[in-house]
Amino acid sequence: MQVNDPQNRLIGDMPTIGIRPTIDGRRHGVRESLEAQTMGMAENVARFLSEQLQHPNGLPVECVIADQCIGGAAEAAMAEEKFRKANVGVSLTVTPCWCYGSETMDMDPLTPKAIWGFNGTERPGAVYLAAVSAAHTQKGLPAFTIYGRDVQDAGDDTIPADVQEKLLRFARAGLAVARMRGKSYLSMGGVSMGIAGSIIKPELFEKYLGMRAEFVDMTEFVRRFEEEIYDPEEFERALAWVKTHCTEGADRNPPEKQRTPEQKARDWELSVKMALIARDLMVGNPRLAELDFGEEALGHNAIDAGFQGQRQWTDHFPNGDFMEAMLNSSFDWNGIRQPYIVATENDALNGISMLFGHLLTGRAQLFSDVRTYWSPEAVQRVTGHKLSGDAAGGFLHLINSGPTALDATGQQEIDGQPGIKRWWEVTPAEGQACLAATTWHAGTVEYFRGGGYSTHFVTRGGMPVTMSRLNLVDGLGPALQIAEGTVVELPDEVHRQLDLRTDPTWPTTWFVPRTTGSGPFRDVYSVMNNWGANHGAISYGHIGADLISLAAMLRIPVYMHNVDEASVFRPSAWTTFGAQDPMGADFRACEAFGPVYG
Numbered sequence: 001m002q003v004n005d006p007q008n009r010l011i012g013d014m015p016t017i018g019i020r021p022t023i024d025g026r027r028h029g030v031r032e033s034l035e036a037q038t039m040g041m042a043e044n045v046a047r048f049l050s051e052q053l054q055h056p057n058g059l060p061v062e063c064v065i066a067d068q069c070i071g072g073a074a075e076a077a078m079a080e081e082k083f084r085k086a087n088v089g090v091s092l093t094v095t096p097c098w099c100y101g102s103e104t105m106d107m108d109p110l111t112p113k114a115i116w117g118f119n120g121t122e123r124p125g126a127v128y129l130a131a132v133s134a135a136h137t138q139k140g141l142p143a144f145t146i147y148g149r150d151v152q153d154a155g156d157d158t159i160p161a162d163v164q165e166k167l168l169r170f171a172r173a174g175l176a177v178a179r180m181r182g183k184s185y186l187s188m189g190g191v192s193m194g195i196a197g198s199i200i201k202p203e204l205f206e207k208y209l210g211m212r213a214e215f216v217d218m219t220e221f222v223r224r225f226e227e228e229i230y231d232p233e234e235f236e237r238a239l240a241w242v243k244t245h246c247t248e249g250a251d252r253n254p255p256e257k258q259r260t261p262e263q264k265a266r267d268w269e270l271s272v273k274m275a276l277i278a279r280d281l282m283v284g285n286p287r288l289a290e291l292d293f294g295e296e297a298l299g300h301n302a303i304d305a306g307f308q309g310q311r312q313w314t315d316h317f318p319n320g321d322f323m324e325a326m327l328n329s330s331f332d333w334n335g336i337r338q339p340y341i342v343a344t345e346n347d348a349l350n351g352i353s354m355l356f357g358h359l360l361t362g363r364a365q366l367f368s369d370v371r372t373y374w375s376p377e378a379v380q381r382v383t384g385h386k387l388s389g390d391a392a393g394g395f396l397h398l399i400n401s402g403p404t405a406l407d408a409t410g411q412q413e414i415d416g417q418p419g420i421k422r423w424w425e426v427t428p429a430e431g432q433a434c435l436a437a438t439t440w441h442a443g444t445v446e447y448f449r450g451g452g453y454s455t456h457f458v459t460r461g462g463m464p465v466t467m468s469r470l471n472l473v474d475g476l477g478p479a480l481q482i483a484e485g486t487v488v489e490l491p492d493e494v495h496r497q498l499d500l501r502t503d504p505t506w507p508t509t510w511f512v513p514r515t516t517g518s519g520p521f522r523d524v525y526s527v528m529n530n531w532g533a534n535h536g537a538i539s540y541g542h543i544g545a546d547l548i549s550l551a552a553m554l555r556i557p558v559y560m561h562n563v564d565e566a567s568v569f570r571p572s573a574w575t576t577f578g579a580q581d582p583m584g585a586d587f588r589a590c591e592a593f594g595p596v597y598g
Helices: 031-052 072-087 125-139 161-180 204-208 219-226 232-245 259-283 284-292 323-330 346-360 376-383 428-436 490-499 524-530 544-553 573-575 583-593
Strands: 016-021 062-064 087-095 115-118 144-146 182-188 212-216 302-307 342-344 366-374 393-397 412-414 417-419 439-442 454-458 464-473 476-489 508-513 534-540 558-560
Touching: 016 031, 016 072, 016 161, 031 062, 031 087, 031 161, 072 087, 087 125, 087 161, 115 125, 115 161, 125 144, 125 573, 144 161, 161 346, 161 544, 182 259, 182 346, 204 212, 204 476, 219 259, 219 544, 232 259, 259 323, 259 454, 302 346, 323 342, 323 454, 342 346, 346 464, 346 534, 346 544, 366 464, 366 524, 376 490, 393 524, 412 428, 428 490, 464 508, 464 544, 476 544, 490 508, 544 558, 544 583, 558 583, 573 583
Parallel strands: 016 062, 016 087, 087 115, 115 144, 182 212, 182 302, 302 342, 476 558
Antiparallel strands: 366 393, 366 534, 393 508, 412 417, 439 454, 464 476, 464 534, 476 508
């Protein structure tokens, strides 16, 4: 299994971070004494961010610094022009001194922006921070403000740990916003089984994410089957790879309902073709142009997609489980590569949540049904086992037939513990281990009359994860919920007994959200009882604080989270909507400022 080099497979240059060194513009002594320190601060920050960050496709993050310090409106315009040519998508203003706030500020309404005002007593950088923050709030251009906790000496060019944390949180979220802009969500099919999340709302993508919604009927897959609109050489290579590396498990259908060997062989062939076609629909494939399919070679520039599947497709054709699971994974027959984000049942709201997680982390994502809350009492009644440790208060059964990435087996390791790595860090051996831990079972024909194959594995315990979900609320708009927690492992026999009570041909993750003793996080049951839909997107790591910052940039309120209050980082304007009621203030601020692209 080879490791592919990072690449930008979407149309449009990668966004950069623009660094704006602002300065007191008074010459003949004041400005001249600050030039070196101010530009040095910008260069230091640019170096730090470039060393610490990578885009989700693995490419390095570039920082662009204004050609000169910004002391007034003219130099602000010069910086803006340079940034426009350099595809700056995130703006960071830095200064160690007083500057003229409304004359030096970034006025671009579409660019996420932050200001770091150096906390030093010799020059009032923090005073500028407060002044320009007020200007941003007054003008309706919310900005994140970064103020170091401890006073630094004027010649101290280090970046304190608390400042580093905020710089990185802002930059990760801001780059995610910039990366989505101008891209597409590709709806492959329509509404699946009446699931509200698959009722695609173009205005959601347009107003809140700066994206477009693209629509392709599922008959396009049939057309491409019949007209052979895919790379035939890659198909043969992929099919051979599947036969070698995708271990077929037991067919759990009743004998009289099992598909024949010939039907199963055809199911595998169509499943592989579906994966090729869905990928080509998303991002295009230059090989198709060589086969005289120039239009199809272009794709839809889709950073995110969903496949309806049930029921019209799956009543006749193989399900989309192989397609979804493999595309969402960090590897396939072409080797280690960036995951694609594909939502099962065309649940675009969960697809957006998966996209958020991937853009923030560069890791493969899980798509799961939030299926069952297992209380300690119920587990003991069914299995005789008394729960302990992280699982002592019960757990949630996360399970779904299709798009949970094979990375979720937990066969990759981070610091010696099960994890999901950023895709470019996954080794060939770890990719093989994920495949070896997965079995592929003939789809349950009661659900999938057209056949197909579903994955089965159980996620290794001990992984920190974050479950999130975007919901649409009439009269409110989009709202996000977040639950950080841990994957737990159960004794084999306990797992087997519980797993067999639902569909054992699907992948299982036993999840314990971190509880707080109050509200929707009073206990594990309360989290399940307050979850807003039947699906959740799960990302490795505790990324709730990053999600909160990203949501604020997009003007999407967060109505449920268990992130420590000290880690929550939103634009300074949010405090003016109720400093002692941060969650309510989030709703009021998002309503007042409105969607970025609205």
